[in-house]
Amino acid sequence: MPPKPPRLTLRIATYTAAALLFAAGALLWFVDQRATAQAEGQAAARAHFVADILLRDRLTRADFARPVTGRRRGELDTLFMRVVESQEIKRVNLIAPNGLITYSTEHHLIGELPSDLDGYVKAAFAGREIRAVATTEVNGRRAKVFETYLPVQSKGTSAAPLGVFELYQDYKKAVSDHARRTVLPVGGFLLLALIVLCATLVPILRRVTAAVEVRNRRLVQQATTLERSLATAQEARSEAEAARRAMVEQNKRLRELDRLKDEFLSLVSHELRTPLTSIRGYLDLVLDEEAGDLNPEQRRFLEAVERNSGRLLRLVGDLLFVAQADAGRLSLEQGKVDLAALAAECVEGAAPAAAEKSIELVLVAEPVPAFVGDRGRLAQVLDNLVSNALKFTPEGGSVEVSTKLNGDHVSVEVSDNGIGIRVADQPRLFERFFRSSVADDQAIPGTGLGLAIVKAIVEAHKGEIRIDSKEGLGTTVGIDLPITAERENIEEAA
Amino acid sequence: MIEPQPADRLLLLVADDDEDILQLLSFRLERAGYEVVQARSGDEALRLALERVPALAVLDVMMPGLNGFEVTRELRRNAATSTTPVILLTAKAQASDVARGMAAGADDYVRKPFDARDLADRVGRLLRARPIVSA
Numbered sequence A: 001m002p003p004k005p006p007r008l009t010l011r012i013a014t015y016t017a018a019a020l021l022f023a024a025g026a027l028l029w030f031v032d033q034r035a036t037a038q039a040e041g042q043a044a045a046r047a048h049f050v051a052d053i054l055l056r057d058r059l060t061r062a063d064f065a066r067p068v069t070g071r072r073r074g075e076l077d078t079l080f081m082r083v084v085e086s087q088e089i090k091r092v093n094l095i096a097p098n099g100l101i102t103y104s105t106e107h108h109l110i111g112e113l114p115s116d117l118d119g120y121v122k123a124a125f126a127g128r129e130i131r132a133v134a135t136t137e138v139n140g141r142r143a144k145v146f147e148t149y150l151p152v153q154s155k156g157t158s159a160a161p162l163g164v165f166e167l168y169q170d171y172k173k174a175v176s177d178h179a180r181r182t183v184l185p186v187g188g189f190l191l192l193a194l195i196v197l198c199a200t201l202v203p204i205l206r207r208v209t210a211a212v213e214v215r216n217r218r219l220v221q222q223a224t225t226l227e228r229s230l231a232t233a234q235e236a237r238s239e240a241e242a243a244r245r246a247m248v249e250q251n252k253r254l255r256e257l258d259r260l261k262d263e264f265l266s267l268v269s270h271e272l273r274t275p276l277t278s279i280r281g282y283l284d285l286v287l288d289e290e291a292g293d294l295n296p297e298q299r300r301f302l303e304a305v306e307r308n309s310g311r312l313l314r315l316v317g318d319l320l321f322v323a324q325a326d327a328g329r330l331s332l333e334q335g336k337v338d339l340a341a342l343a344a345e346c347v348e349g350a351a352p353a354a355a356e357k358s359i360e361l362v363l364v365a366e367p368v369p370a371f372v373g374d375r376g377r378l379a380q381v382l383d384n385l386v387s388n389a390l391k392f393t394p395e396g397g398s399v400e401v402s403t404k405l406n407g408d409h410v411s412v413e414v415s416d417n418g419i420g421i422r423v424a425d426q427p428r429l430f431e432r433f434f435r436s437s438v439a440d441d442q443a444i445p446g447t448g449l450g451l452a453i454v455k456a457i458v459e460a461h462k463g464e465i466r467i468d469s470k471e472g473l474g475t476t477v478g479i480d481l482p483i484t485a486e487r488e489n490i491e492e493a494a
Numbered sequence B: 001m002i003e004p005q006p007a008d009r010l011l012l013l014v015a016d017d018d019e020d021i022l023q024l025l026s027f028r029l030e031r032a033g034y035e036v037v038q039a040r041s042g043d044e045a046l047r048l049a050l051e052r053v054p055a056l057a058v059l060d061v062m063m064p065g066l067n068g069f070e071v072t073r074e075l076r077r078n079a080a081t082s083t084t085p086v087i088l089l090t091a092k093a094q095a096s097d098v099a100r101g102m103a104a105g106a107d108d109y110v111r112k113p114f115d116a117r118d119l120a121d122r123v124g125r126l127l128r129a130r131p132i133v134s135a
Helices: A008-058 A070-086 A117-125 A171-287 A296-326 A339-356 A375-391 A437-441 A450-460 A489-493 B019-031 B042-052 B068-077 B095-104 B116-129
Strands: A089-095 A101-104 A130-138 A141-152 A163-170 A335-337 A360-365 A371-373 A398-406 A409-416 A464-470 A474-482 B011-015 B035-039 B056-060 B086-090 B108-111
Touching: A008 A070, A008 A089, A008 A141, A008 A163, A008 A171, A070 A089, A070 A101, A117 A130, A117 A141, A117 A163, A130 A163, A141 A171, A163 A171, A171 A296, A171 B019, A171 B116, A296 A450, A335 A375, A339 A360, A339 A375, A339 A398, A339 A409, A371 A375, A371 A474, A375 A398, A375 A409, A375 A450, A375 A474, A450 A464, A450 A474, B011 B019, B011 B042, B019 B035, B019 B056, B019 B116, B035 B042, B042 B056, B042 B068, B056 B068, B056 B116, B068 B086, B068 B095, B086 B095, B086 B116, B095 B108, B108 B116
Parallel strands: A360 A398, B011 B035, B011 B056, B056 B086, B086 B108
Antiparallel strands: A089 A101, A089 A163, A130 A141, A141 A163, A335 A371, A398 A409, A409 A474, A464 A474
């Protein structure tokens, strides 16, 4: 969450007020400057008035020549005091061309040299009228004063001045108070104007800022929403990333497990095969009567052992095969295969089992061209299919094995008129360890590996399997194998 | 089958680290009329082969020490045994293993679990196919 922005009205009002105050201050300062200049002008005019109108005609050339003493000083005192009292003049000095003060309303200064002889006094003797603001001691008190230096010339001539008037006026009374009389009303007016302006501006400001604030808030809201959705997206992304990583990890583990499983199956199968080899080898020795004659009962019992060890061996072989197929290590020993001959061999091998169940086993072998394949594996396919057909066909039924050429495919079909496969079971037939419900119901033995192996071998040959079955009527399993591939290798392989 | 007379019984080398299978093979092959010398490891097989120069060797692939492929290769390298027929016994059903065995110089292979009579037949076929050089 971003911090709530401060109230905009207040901010804008503050800025506006500050700007207005600054403008007012500047205006006031300007007015004060003008007023002060004007007041100084008036003060200078007063000094002129005092010097030229009230005093000049009553002074003599001698008054500027040397320090005034005796009776003349008394006369000048009387004359100057009146002027000083009436005109806010603090002090008047008369200065001789040689720089000495010839007369001063403050007698202790008579005969002294003025402090700023080189500056203002010289400038005044050069004929210029000088105005200055200074802080000096007047009648024993320090005060801010407005000084005027006025050259005194004999009437009608432009010769060098006879002397210089130096007049001190109280700055506050002569200038500041006058200036203030102008400035104060202006200041008052300004203040009033400011208040009026503010009073007018504030509602407008408030309306404007309210609108701005609404927009601002909306923007902030949008930013917040955006930020939140961004954060959500980021979170989702990191979650997805984590999930992906977990999945990759899990996949790795699963692959590892799968590999271990394959390895385990393979190892177990190998390890089971070795002792089985011994068992069956020695059993054969005994059955071959290499170790002496067997009575019929011994032979019957040992044949049961042989049958079952054979079953075990097939199971181990199937397991090993499935493990290899799963691991993608199913390799074919390519060679020239005559499918019709293979079917004949298979039928011949299965004949005893068929005879045992009184099943009619028929071979309809149309000659087909040889093709490249793994003869042993394909024999396994046929054996599995015929064995299945015999298992799921009741006594007295019939099983037919046929081969034919179908364009660029050779086909072999195994049909029976047995119990069939339920529609619900059909899609799962090729799954490993899957047993049809009928097989389970009727306790027909099997591991559920046969068709999985058939499928793996047929697919390794790039062939296809078809199953057509009706419950109670029978099943036909067809295998189509392409013969186009690797034809040029046949001669070599053969 | 006409059993060879004991005097001209051919000497076969049989090597397998599984004692039961070794004895079974030996029994079957002796019954088929051969003289059998047994080896329980690849190294022993190689030593005996070079020492006794058998007419044929039946070698298990998976043995401690030198395996069947390696023994075969060594036999082919040696002048005395360079043409001695070799049958490999393999538990592996892989085509690549068969190819490996043939590349090493084996003449035939039999997969475990094998039928001992089938093995004896193969031995007979291989021996008949080659001129027997009397020792």
